[in-house]
Amino acid sequence: MLLENGGKKPLNIAVVGGGLVGSLEALYLARRGHNVTLFEYREDIRKTPQIRGRSINLALSVRGRRALKDVGLEDIMVKEHGIPMSARMIHRPDGSTYSIPYDARTNQSIYSIGRNYLNSILLKESENYKNVTRNFNHKLLETNLPNGELTFIKTDTKEKVSVKADLIIGADGAFSTVRRAMLKQPLFDFSQQYIEHGYLELCIPPSEDDTFQMPPNYLHIWPRGNFMMIALPNQDCSWTVTLFMPFVNFRSIDSESKLLEFFDKYFPDAVPLIGEKKLIEDYFNGSPSPLITVKCRPYHVSDKALIIGDASHAVVPFYGQGMNAGFEDCTILDQLFTKHSDNLADILPEFSNTRWKDAFAVCDLAMYNYIEMRDLVTRPSYRLRKAVDDM
Ligand code: FAD
DSSP states (O other), rough: OOOOTTTTTOOOOEEOOHHHHHHHHHHHHTTTTTTEEEEEEOOGGSSSSTTSSSOEEEEEOOHHHHHHTTTEEEEIIIIOOOEEEEEEEOOOSSSSSEEEEEETOOOEEEEEHHHHHHHHHHHHHHHTTTTTEEEEEEEEEHHHHHHEEEEEEETTOOOEEEEEOOOEEEEETTOHHHHHTTTTTOOOOOOOOOEEEEEEEEEEOOTTTTSSOOOSSEEEEEESSOOEEEEETTTOOEEEEEEEEEEHHHHHOSSSSHHHHHHHHHHHHHHHOHHHHHHOOOOOOOOOOEEEEEEEEEETTTTTTEEEEGOOOOGGGGOOOOHHHHHHHHHHHHHHHHHTTOOHHHHHHHHHHHHHHHHHHHHHHHHHHHHHHGGGGGSSSHHHHHHHHHO
């Protein structure tokens, strides 16, 4: 649905990155009547098989739902596709479990959503807007942000493509090329931190009669002090299982017998669910991925360029808020377009000046929540204070 824009001339806006945040932002801008060109490095995700190593599902929370509601997609994502998770289910080392509700008072849930499905729905929805053009296989190479200029290379034909836009929005993820160009701007602060832990994705398949092998309406956690495993339910009754652990521990498990010994000791109830053969295959065919936090500011360059999503605040995944915070960026930006009648010279600085505190807070909370999930969640509350002090 197009919004009334008071007869103003539409802006030509280039969105770099057709991931979750870029494709949502394209919808928000298209609804305002602007001409949006989306440039995405990869092929159209709707035509490619699942990419291993990218989390297959994500926890959608109220920030993300709000944004999806704005663009008319909340019902399809939450009611038709999402699997509600109303509590954490904690798995003890002896295999017994107990649950901790997220919201015991009003019983709100977070929702497990397929990453590819969500991205596909956002891209498909953009086809309903004539003012959105999608360019896949376009990798951003160079920028002149103050002039609104971008140069891409087409990954299939190797042809170079140059464009000029009224506004560049960099939604090109944690290793953003748009952000890299901002590093040259005076007074641009930037820090990144890799943590010592990585993650590896495993899978619990559906049971033989195509049902869930564990109760589905929970985020399952196996907290083990310095490491943990989690599982989120998928629509096909499988589970995306993610093992978070220091890289040094991943490296020390270098044989099938060591792997089975490790799982039998720490995650005995998960072994029959995953299956020994599949566990060995998935563990040794994958390699653990690193986790990074990025903080930077300001997020804009004059009235020409802005970064949002992971490009502006990459967070470790333990708070389940990376995408949700990126979606909230889009909501806030939309509110500023309304407040300032699409005047970029007012919108961009206000976004930078007001957003960074929340973005920095999410980065810090996500880091803290790893300790909470892998360790503190199992401790009686009187010991919590000491554990936090010892961190
Ligand atoms: P991305 O998803 O990284 O998309 C960036 C896009 O830009 C990509 O499509 C990429 O191909 C494209 N691109 C990159 N470089 C270029 C270039 N040079 N030219 C053109 N295009 C380019 N968040 C949650 O809210 N809930 C969760 O439960 C959750 N779980 C997670 C679990 C794990 C294991 C991880 C690693 C992350 C998790 N996150 C979660 C975080 C979430 O995945 C990210 O915050 C989210 O994907 C950010 O979206 P984005 O669009 O900003 O970046």
